[in-house]
Amino acid sequence: MRIEIRDLRHTYPTGEEALKGVSFTIEGVTPVAVVGQNGSGKTTLVKHFNRILSPTSGAVLIDGVETTKQSTAKWSKRVGYVFQNPDDQLFLNSVRKEFEFGPERVGVPAADIQKRLPEIAELCGLGDKLDSHTFDLTATQKKFCAIGSVMMMDPDVIIFDEPTCGQDVEGSRRLSEIIGHLEKRGKLCVTISHDMKFVAANFPRVVALCHGRVLIDGDSREVFAKPELLKKSFVSPPPISRVSLGMGFEKPAFSVDELVETMKARRRKMA
Amino acid sequence: MSVDTVIEVKNLSFRYAGERKQALKDLSFTVGRGEFLCIIGPNGAGKSSLCNALVGLIPSYFSGAKKGGVSVLGQDTEGTSVANLASKIGLVFQNPFNQISYTTSTVEEELAYGLCNIGAPRDEMRRRVKEIAETIRVGGLLRKNPLELSGGQIQRVAIGSTLIMRPSILVLDECTTQLDPLGSEEVFDIVKRLNKDGITVVMVDHDMERVARCADRVLVMNDGQLLAIDTPRAIFNGIFQSHGVDMPEYARFGAAMSGAGMYGGPALLTEREAINAGKAAIAV
Ligand SMILES: Nc1ncnc2c1ncn2[C@@H]1O[C@H](COP(=O)(O)OP(=O)(O)O)[C@@H](O)[C@H]1O
Ligand SMILES: Nc1ncnc2c1ncn2[C@@H]1O[C@H](COP(=O)(O)OP(=O)(O)O)[C@@H](O)[C@H]1O
Ligand SMILES: [Mg+2]
Ligand SMILES: [Mg+2]
Numbered sequence: 024m025r026i027e028i029r030d031l032r033h034t035y036p037t038g039e040e041a042l043k044g045v046s047f048t049i050e051g052v053t054p055v056a057v058v059g060q061n062g063s064g065k066t067t068l069v070k071h072f073n074r075i076l077s078p079t080s081g082a083v084l085i086d087g088v089e090t091t092k093q094s095t096a097k098w099s100k101r102v103g104y105v106f107q108n109p110d111d112q113l114f115l116n117s118v119r120k121e122f123e124f125g126p127e128r129v130g131v132p133a134a135d136i137q138k139r140l141p142e143i144a145e146l147c148g149l150g151d152k153l154d155s156h157t158f159d160l161t162a163t164q165k166k167f168c169a170i171g172s173v174m175m176m177d178p179d180v181i182i183f184d185e186p187t188c189g190q191d192v193e194g195s196r197r198l199s200e201i202i203g204h205l206e207k208r209g210k211l212c213v214t215i216s217h218d219m220k221f222v223a224a225n226f227p228r229v230v231a232l233c234h235g236r237v238l239i240d241g242d243s244r245e246v247f248a249k250p251e252l253l254k255k256s257f258v259s260p261p262p263i264s265r266v267s268l269g270m271g272f273e274k275p276a277f278s279v280d281e282l283v284e285t286m287k288a289r290r291r292k293m294a
Numbered sequence: 295m296s297v298d299t300v301i302e303v304k305n306l307s308f309r310y311a312g313e314r315k316q317a318l319k320d321l322s323f324t325v326g327r328g329e330f331l332c333i334i335g336p337n338g339a340g341k342s343s344l345c346n347a348l349v350g351l352i353p354s355y356f357s358g359a360k361k362g363g364v365s366v367l368g369q370d371t372e373g374t375s376v377a378n379l380a381s382k383i384g385l386v387f388q389n390p391f392n393q394i395s396y397t398t399s400t401v402e403e404e405l406a407y408g409l410c411n412i413g414a415p416r417d418e419m420r421r422r423v424k425e426i427a428e429t430i431r432v433g434g435l436l437r438k439n440p441l442e443l444s445g446g447q448i449q450r451v452a453i454g455s456t457l458i459m460r461p462s463i464l465v466l467d468e469c470t471t472q473l474d475p476l477g478s479e480e481v482f483d484i485v486k487r488l489n490k491d492g493i494t495v496v497m498v499d500h501d502m503e504r505v506a507r508c509a510d511r512v513l514v515m516n517d518g519q520l521l522a523i524d525t526p527r528a529i530f531n532g533i534f535q536s537h538g539v540d541m542p543e544y545a546r547f548g549a550a551m552s553g554a555g556m557y558g559g560p561a562l563l564t565e566r567e568a569i570n571a572g573k574a575a576i577a578v
Binding site for chain 2: 108192286
């Protein structure tokens, strides 16, 4: 999988220039996180990946093909986008119908749909909710219903727009599992998130946006080692990374256990 | 009830009409004047239901089987009108889109909506809208249609429309979920400031680091039950991960250092405390 973003600019009809020349390339299926403050252009950027939006100038190429060469309907088979607000996406009267709708519309054989459905429902924690009305789902379940219905399309790239907001341990764990599942199946997952604990735990690569431009792009360890620079995009490294940097370690720790191990090693060295 | 108790919950149970499961199971606790109480627990624990009960929406708006009761400033919420309660205790909903009235065409009108309903004089209304708009920093948005706002802006307006009734107790149900970390801190700073000015705050929050840093006491819920209510230091010394809520990373760090024989003090609650304890552990 290869997504190439070339000097991408996007100006909304209101005159708002949301992207001011963004360039980077994603190669392979290692999960990528996009971070940055509200309004920095994250949603605008990823909506170009399946041509929900078209560049004002510059280009996005998916495996070498410019997105503008094909319709959104065509792209959405390859690149699935899960909306920030699930209410923008869900509109049918049961979880099962939400799951069946997308693949049915693009002509996936009924047998294949029925094969995909139980596994995806299970992954999304909705195995026993298939016949519930989407109105009756909790906010977290709605989010997972939206995620599941995009996974049902079996796209090569899947984009999650702020999937963790207001979620608890259980929701984050489930989402990590889904991200792992997608990578194992050779799918690229690009996720917009404000939850840096979640980002550190799941994404080896982080792209930070600031006012419509890329502020930093790199290995998440390196990105989170630069709290001062990150501040510009109003992003703060996860709490345990900040503690390790505050203690004077050069590399940010990504978990409590990791930091304690580093400390043990330091103590052994000094003894 | 002591003079300094502003909320008293006594053996409160509630089952929504048509549901088999009890959403709230025999809860009892009190909240003191000026206190900052945080409610934590996994999704489905009953946090929102408890908020609904505190402000009297249970049972006046949600029907079901209720036992026990809630009194706010000495008044039983059952049998007190919601309008009457609104000047004592205000709720900011989990979903701000449930809060806005959908009947107004500008943010200004939206903020004034509650005052309008109680027939406040026009000058008074205008003055308070201006004041609140400043507090929640939406001054530039007053002429906008509420439906055109971003999630974060809507969340601020939702808080404003509650604050404008000048309740002495503010209940906030995961009110920063639509915001980025900065926006979330901004809203949170507003809440902290209000609390400093004497408003009692009851807040449902998933951000454990923030809860550890700011709460006077923490109430832990799971499966409709109250599992514990105590200071953050006492709560995060325990092992609440098993109840589906995270411990703050600082507290987990302290516990892990203790496990490795590097720390023996109380639960760590802030970044500063964690850095200091960590430095001390590697300085030996
Ligand atoms: N449909 C739209 N019309 C006009 N301006 C928009 C629209 N959507 C987003 N914007 C503006 O573009 C900028 C970037 O927005 P967005 O991509 O949604 O940021 P993010 O996802 O990082 O919060 C913001 O200033 C926002 O107000
Ligand atoms: N309006 C409602 N009608 C019926 N059941 C509800 C309603 N609101 C919540 N519940 C149920 O009550 C329980 C507690 O939910 P809730 O108070 O929303 O928990 P939390 O806010 O901790 O996620 C859940 O089992 C939920 O399904
Ligand atoms: Mg966005
Ligand atoms: Mg809730």
